[in-house]
Amino acid sequence: MNFTDDFQLDAFGTNIVYDAAPSDWLTLLDSNLKVIHQDFYNEDQEGYSNLVKRLRAWTWCHKVPKDHRDYVSIDQIAEIAASIRAEAKVLVTVGIGGSDLGARTLHDLLNHPYHNEMVVAGKITGIPEIHFTGDTFDPFRLRGLLTMLKTRNLLDQTVINIVSKSGTTAETALAGMILADAIGSDWMSRTVATTGLSPKSLLYQLQEKGDGKFMAILPVPDGVGGRFSFASPVGLLLLAVTADSDPQTRLRDAFEGYTKTHEAFLTLAPEKNPAYQIARFLHAAEVFCRKSALVFYPYFDNKKLGDWFVQLYEESVQERGSGLNILATTGPTGNHSLLNGIVNGARDKAVLFLTPRDFGDVMAVPEDAPLEGSLKIFQGLTLAAAQTASLRGTAEDFISRMVPTATLSFPKRDTSSIFALMRLLMDVVAVKGRLQSLHLDPISGKRRIADEETYIQNGVEGYKIRMRDNIKK
């Protein structure tokens, strides 16, 4: 199998947006895509330091050069994971935004869906139970976590991983300090710091100060924004800690998928390249079809991929008064929620389905299940077949009602495919940013090496300043 077999974009419902656009605009769009493709290739050839400056070092997460201070090998991550597995019954990841969602999403997609129940009951051994915190000031869940750990006498078998590139994110820092206080004076020895390896990071400063040493310090590499960091130590450590066999093998599988998309992104011509074709669909929907929202509709069981994509997309390409809103849902759950609004509400939406082709399971409805009437057709059917029929039926219905619809399929829910898929979605956002000219200075129209707006998010400064003012009052 190769990339074009693995990732297939079924775009039979995309004509709805293209029919609305004049053909010379579409010709221009396609020549823009060719230029963007060539530019990305050239930028990659210029090497890692250049990618760092452009905040695109995430494209090399699988191959950070060994001479770079941010380099950390699979073996090193696996080693830290092994010591966490040996020492801890609980791992708490403390982060918010991109410092949180990468690991949460991987845990949700790739680990046992009842991981903690299995661990607490002693049916998964040698792997800690997994919790997440640090994404709010509301004390409700943090209080609950501390109560739970204290009641179970687990505080001295807890390792925390504080994830913050700058180390100055208030929500994360406060939760981290409260957890540290609960753990006691040797908290640093039971804390992994995942942060920028520079004096700008408060966590890095703490390590340098020498009052204590972190159990480990892992890099969020320069040029890798939080929302682009899932394939850095931000996501990889959790994946290694929770591997059900050998952590190294799992990390190698992850990088195999990531590498595959990386190479396809650079070398596969835009007209055959799913990242480019999805960006093209979104851009035409927005600019010519006047759509204001994309329904992001992974049609398989997941709880976090939509949250991850909302952050990725909305912080990156909702800029300069443009950018589709993302309505994240999951199929078929969303069919019983926002679907009525897609077909009966304002016609301001395009839809992107994602689906594995192989659900890897033959669980079926019993032949003699007491189902009557319209449900009789499900007797003996595998759930995978029902899921596939449900997706097809939904896509066909949307298209018949003139809702622009595309479906991206990928092989299956495994580490390699999920890494390839998430990397592909980051590439979609990268291309969309260029289509919106976010790499050009808005006044002069000149190209910029740094400060491409796709990779910064200056809109968030306002509330931070006002929050601090409110505290000082």
Place this chain on the structure above:
Amino acid sequence: MNFTDDFQLDAFGTNIVYDAAPSDWLTLLDSNLKVIHQDFYNEDQEGYSNLVKRLRAWTWCHKVPKDHRDYVSIDQIAEIAASIRAEAKVLVTVGIGGSDLGARTLHDLLNHPYHNEMVVAGKITGIPEIHFTGDTFDPFRLRGLLTMLKTRNLLDQTVINIVSKSGTTAETALAGMILADAIGSDWMSRTVATTGLSPKSLLYQLQEKGDGKFMAILPVPDGVGGRFSFASPVGLLLLAVTADSDPQTRLRDAFEGYTKTHEAFLTLAPEKNPAYQIARFLHAAEVFCRKSALVFYPYFDNKKLGDWFVQLYEESVQERGSGLNILATTGPTGNHSLLNGIVNGARDKAVLFLTPRDFGDVMAVPEDAPLEGSLKIFQGLTLAAAQTASLRGTAEDFISRMVPTATLSFPKRDTSSIFALMRLLMDVVAVKGRLQSLHLDPISGKRRIADEETYIQNGVEGYKIRMRDNIKK
């Protein structure tokens, strides 16, 4: 305290939408609201049967008349809950959409955030661990649930609650039948059926057929749509099962809050009535300010309220080509996700914050926490104070950038307040539907008793038909 003290709408950022509307339109809007208020009052006076016909029987969840076939008392629900607590170590709720989100949302908001870890570890006793399924065909999580229950030898201590008004919802029925098959031939005696008490329901038919008897059968009352059902047995049974003290007391608290909002909705004049004022804000945002999305921003820790509101709003008032899209997030988590897009992206959004005034917790950052620079101001601060400052800062920033913003505050996160809050949000949707004339026949413009579009969702039939066609192929 009374309702107007408990629920306060801070609307200092709503002028942004009203300034865009001509004053005579606003005058008309306010006289419409008065008519709607009077109509709702009159309809309530006509009694329960009338409310059933109008699909508004949910407004009387707290007082279904005893002579009605759907009547079930708090004592009866508490009794069923007591037998589940006595017999089961696991309760699995099987449902999708409104038959799922009511119970999920209450469990998330009102129970211990680490409920299952505490139960499995034996630190909460006499209350089962809680799981949800039935909202997808994807076998991933259902397979995981069965594996987990089998590995732990818990299948014979599991009770399932199948929630489906019609009993014909395919996702729920399939998961239910697979669970039933795993439990064995006496599955009915360990199953609660929460369904419509009429031969139209397959679950009701099964009970009547007499091959077995359900452990209990509970009504989703006539005239109560799934998305309006949280205060019916759909939500109440779970609340009773997981009560940390007396189930009856908890259910009485729930109804106290529900009753309070019910009475305020009927009697408090529109200009002082938060349900009416929020609907007014949404309607002006949509019609005159050309906003296409509402950011629904509960600013306190929760994971499900947004999903519940998306379903409530989008199935109800996204009709006839209108209706705002709902972008659901949580504060401050969303500040690190979609916030950049609110201020830098398309100016197509209005924002509704929800916040408890009392977080009920004095957890504070240690005075000597090693925080430097901009983080120093947090030393010694309670998390509740930080959360409040964060909300204020965010609201002030939005308003300064001309993003229409309103903030609804409620007393605290307890059973009574949450029931009052969720009822209030259902009332907002009811009023918004009337403002959109969804109670009028779209051709003749005449009032209809039944088929008010707010309470039906006919957009979903298309995909269901096509899904069945795809299975028959």
